[in-house]
Amino acid sequence: MAAPRASDVLILGGGVIGLSCAYYLLEAGRGVTVIEQGTAGCGSSHGNCGTLTPSHATPLAMPGVIGPALRTLLHPDAPLRIAPRFDPRLWRWLFGFARRCNWNDFRAATRAKAPLLLESRKLIEALVRKESLDCEFEPGGTLYVFRDAAAFEESRWLPRALGEIGMPIDTLDGAAVDAMEPALKPGAVGGYFNPGDAHLRPDRYVGALADLVRAKGGTIAEGARIESIEREDARITRVRTSRGDSRVDFSGRDVVLALGAWSPMLARQLGLRLPIQPGKGYSITYSRPASAPRIPLVLKERSVCVTAWSSGYRLGSTMEFAGYDTSLNRTRLDALRRGAAEYLRDPEGPAIVEEWYGWRPMTPDDLPMLGRAPGIENLVLATGHGMLGVSMSAITGVLVSEVVGGKPPSLDLAPYAVARFQ
Numbered sequence: 001m002a003a004p005r006a007s008d009v010l011i012l013g014g015g016v017i018g019l020s021c022a023y024y025l026l027e028a029g030r031g032v033t034v035i036e037q038g039t040a041g042c043g044s045s046h047g048n049c050g051t052l053t054p055s056h057a058t059p060l061a062m063p064g065v066i067g068p069a070l071r072t073l074l075h076p077d078a079p080l081r082i083a084p085r086f087d088p089r090l091w092r093w094l095f096g097f098a099r100r101c102n103w104n105d106f107r108a109a110t111r112a113k114a115p116l117l118l119e120s121r122k123l124i125e126a127l128v129r130k131e132s133l134d135c136e137f138e139p140g141g142t143l144y145v146f147r148d149a150a151a152f153e154e155s156r157w158l159p160r161a162l163g164e165i166g167m168p169i170d171t172l173d174g175a176a177v178d179a180m181e182p183a184l185k186p187g188a189v190g191g192y193f194n195p196g197d198a199h200l201r202p203d204r205y206v207g208a209l210a211d212l213v214r215a216k217g218g219t220i221a222e223g224a225r226i227e228s229i230e231r232e233d234a235r236i237t238r239v240r241t242s243r244g245d246s247r248v249d250f251s252g253r254d255v256v257l258a259l260g261a262w263s264p265m266l267a268r269q270l271g272l273r274l275p276i277q278p279g280k281g282y283s284i285t286y287s288r289p290a291s292a293p294r295i296p297l298v299l300k301e302r303s304v305c306v307t308a309w310s311s312g313y314r315l316g317s318t319m320e321f322a323g324y325d326t327s328l329n330r331t332r333l334d335a336l337r338r339g340a341a342e343y344l345r346d347p348e349g350p351a352i353v354e355e356w357y358g359w360r361p362m363t364p365d366d367l368p369m370l371g372r373a374p375g376i377e378n379l380v381l382a383t384g385h386g387m388l389g390v391s392m393s394a395i396t397g398v399l400v401s402e403v404v405g406g407k408p409p410s411l412d413l414a415p416y417a418v419a420r421f422q
Ligand SMILES: Cc1cc2nc3c(=O)[nH]c(=O)nc-3n(C[C@H](O)[C@H](O)[C@H](O)COP(=O)(O)OP(=O)(O)OC[C@H]3O[C@@H](n4cnc5c(N)ncnc54)[C@H](O)[C@@H]3O)c2cc1C
Pocket: 012, 013, 014, 015, 016, 017, 018, 035, 036, 037, 038, 039, 040, 041, 042, 043, 044, 045, 046, 047, 048, 049, 050, 051, 052, 053, 224, 225, 226, 227, 258, 259, 260, 261, 262, 279, 280, 281, 282, 283, 316, 317, 318, 357, 358, 359, 360, 361, 383, 384, 385, 386, 387, 388, 389, 390, 391, 392
């Protein structure tokens, strides 16, 4: 067995969150080793829609979502679906989610999510420009499109909720939506536009971040699956991984847990209960169609997100609570295509490049868990970023580097403390 290797900060998980933590820790003068079971960015950070959306500050848990979600037990192609099965952890999670479906919790979560999203949006743009990251970043906004008048009318809570936190979005009538995005079929009844949103190509972004971490002297140990985390009293003393048939032992001073949807499994070894469920989403990536949208779109009634880059085009989304299911469900992929066909003149590109699923690390209140873990003095949590991990990645890296460095955090961490669930 190899001797324990000293590393300043050990980061568990090489997704967009782990890599952002690595970058900002390196910028703060720390050494880092990232441990990743696959290749950097191979998890949920790979095939997502790549939108950076402060306009998504409202949480999933809100009045009126429970009834339709329960009805989806019988609808395998519904945008939000709970797969029927016996899983006490899922049902406990759903209970926590249901408890938060009221306007008070909704407003509190919106207020807590917004600063993470707004700060991160600025930081990512600055990082991309400073380090010349090749990731097709564009500050073009997001357009939410409605084709059903009743659904548009029911959605009026959205501009109201964002207005309450000082993030006004433009409300548009159907003609204005049609004029704004010629790739849409005529017939929109209305929509919303947030000019402050942006987008990038997420697989390129995590690839460029990984290169940057290595160039700045960080180590990324790929193909190293974490098998166990050992703790003596109030400190983590060793993380054991397997790489091929040799064991690699790391002994880090501080440990950052950034394992996305996998976080609860390893946290359990430390006696920590993290209420995170994998919220499975899908995407289909194509070569670019002739008339691709200029602006990222959310096709509201079908919950499909459409992002176009000069290098390609992606339909994504859907949310399925089906445990750690690794199958590529054809019914749900087809729902993306059918949804896009209702709204777009040219809904699919000439060639399919990739069909993909990813597990979003979902918490019941849609807020991440950030900060020191209770009872373990050298563990910092950076997980549970749900539907917006790319959008919140840079501020997460900044906050983690501040916590590890013992500096006052630039945002109040109280709303993101894991203690809210203990
Ligand atoms: C369809 C879809 C669309 C989305 N669209 C957007 C969007 O437009 N904008 C946005 O902001 N967010 C979006 N998201 C959410 C976003 O993808 C996630 O929030 C984000 O990727 C989470 O990052 P992470 O680093 O926490 O997790 P991950 O990227 O999943 O990283 C966790 C890493 O830990 C590694 N790991 C796990 N277990 C072990 C182990 N035992 N040993 C070693 N390594 C391990 C995994 O291999 C993985 O690489 C979307 C997600 C989906 C599914």
